[in-house]
Amino acid sequence: MQFTIEQFWELREYIYKRTGLKFEDTKLFFFKRRIENLLDKYEFQSFDDFIRYIRFYDADGKVFKDLIGEITTHETYFFREFEQLQAFAEICLPEIIEEKKKIFTNSINIWSAACSTGEEAYTLNIILREMLDDYDNWNIKILATDIDEKCLETARDGIYSERSVKFMPVEYQQKYIYRKSNGFAVIPQLKKNISFEYLNLMDIKKIKEMSGFDFIFCRNALIYFDDESRREVVMSFYQAMNSKGYIFLGHSESISRITNLFKLKRKEGHILYYKE
Numbered sequence: 001m002q003f004t005i006e007q008f009w010e011l012r013e014y015i016y017k018r019t020g021l022k023f024e025d026t027k028l029f030f031f032k033r034r035i036e037n038l039l040d041k042y043e044f045q046s047f048d049d050f051i052r053y054i055r056f057y058d059a060d061g062k063v064f065k066d067l068i069g070e071i072t073t074h075e076t077y078f079f080r081e082f083e084q085l086q087a088f089a090e091i092c093l094p095e096i097i098e099e100k101k102k103i104f105t106n107s108i109n110i111w112s113a114a115c116s117t118g119e120e121a122y123t124l125n126i127i128l129r130e131m132l133d134d135y136d137n138w139n140i141k142i143l144a145t146d147i148d149e150k151c152l153e154t155a156r157d158g159i160y161s162e163r164s165v166k167f168m169p170v171e172y173q174q175k176y177i178y179r180k181s182n183g184f185a186v187i188p189q190l191k192k193n194i195s196f197e198y199l200n201l202m203d204i205k206k207i208k209e210m211s212g213f214d215f216i217f218c219r220n221a222l223i224y225f226d227d228e229s230r231r232e233v234v235m236s237f238y239q240a241m242n243s244k245g246y247i248f249l250g251h252s253e254s255i256s257r258i259t260n261l262f263k264l265k266r267k268e269g270h271i272l273y274y275k276e
C-alpha cells in the first residue's frame, strides 16, 4: 500500500500540533512501517482512512495514543545518566532538605515528566531512600507522567527486563528488586509514593494547574520537540516549581539554549539549573 509524502506531511503536522513532536521527511518509511501495524490492528483499509479517523473520529484518542506509542522512543533504564543523578543526590537533595527544614516542612515533590516505563521514577525513589536516614519522616511524592499509556502500564506493574536493571548498582538490586518468572520486580515499598499518570507535555493548560515541585526531571524527551514547543514546556515547568527547585534535562539538552529563566550553578564539576 502506498503512503505518500503528502499523507506523511498531513499526519506529521497533526501530530506536531497535538504533541510538539517534530519529524523529518526521512521518517516517512519509518512512519509507514509503524502505521501498517495499526492498519492491521484496527482494520483500516488505507492510510487515508487511518488519517481521517485519527483527525475526526477518534473521540477517546485511543488510536492516536497508539500511534504516538508506535513512533516515539521509550528507551530508558534504571540509573540512566549516573553523573546527573549523583549531582541530584549529593548536591541538590541536601540543599533542598536544608531549605525544607528552615521552613518546617517535610514534603518533597518530584516530577518525572516523560517517564516512559518508569525506571527513572523508581531510581529517584531508591536514591531518596538511600540518602535520607529519616526517609520515613518525610512526605515524599513522586509524580511520573508520560503520553504513552502502554509505557505507564509497564511502569505501574514495575516488572523489568535484565537490560533495564543492568546499570543498577548490585547492592541496590539486592535491596530493591527481586526475580520473578517474567522479569525483575520492584519491591512494593518503592511503589507506594509514586503515581503514574497520563500527561501530554503539550497540554500546557494542564501543566499550568500544577505546582509545588522541588525537582523536575524531563530527560531525553524534549530532544524530539521543536524549539518553540520546548520553550513552552520548559516555561510551564518553571511556574510549576518551588523556588530553589532544580530542573534536570537530558545530557544533550541544554536549558540555557531554551530559556534564561533558570539560574545556572556550577558545583563540583556539575552544571545545575534551578529556580531562584
Ligand SMILES: C[S@@+](CC[C@H](N)C(=O)[O-])C[C@H]1O[C@@H](n2cnc3c(N)ncnc32)[C@H](O)[C@@H]1O
Pocket: 019, 020, 021, 072, 073, 074, 075, 076, 077, 080, 113, 114, 115, 116, 117, 120, 145, 146, 147, 148, 151, 199, 200, 201, 202, 218, 219, 220, 221, 250
Ligand atoms: C526516551 S523516553 C525518556 C525516558 C526517561 N525520561 C529517560 O530519560 O530515561 C521519552 C519519552 O517521552 C515521551 N513523550 C514524547 N512526547 C511526549 C509528550 N508530548 N508528552 C509526554 N510524554 C511524551 C515518550 O512517550 C517516551 O516515553
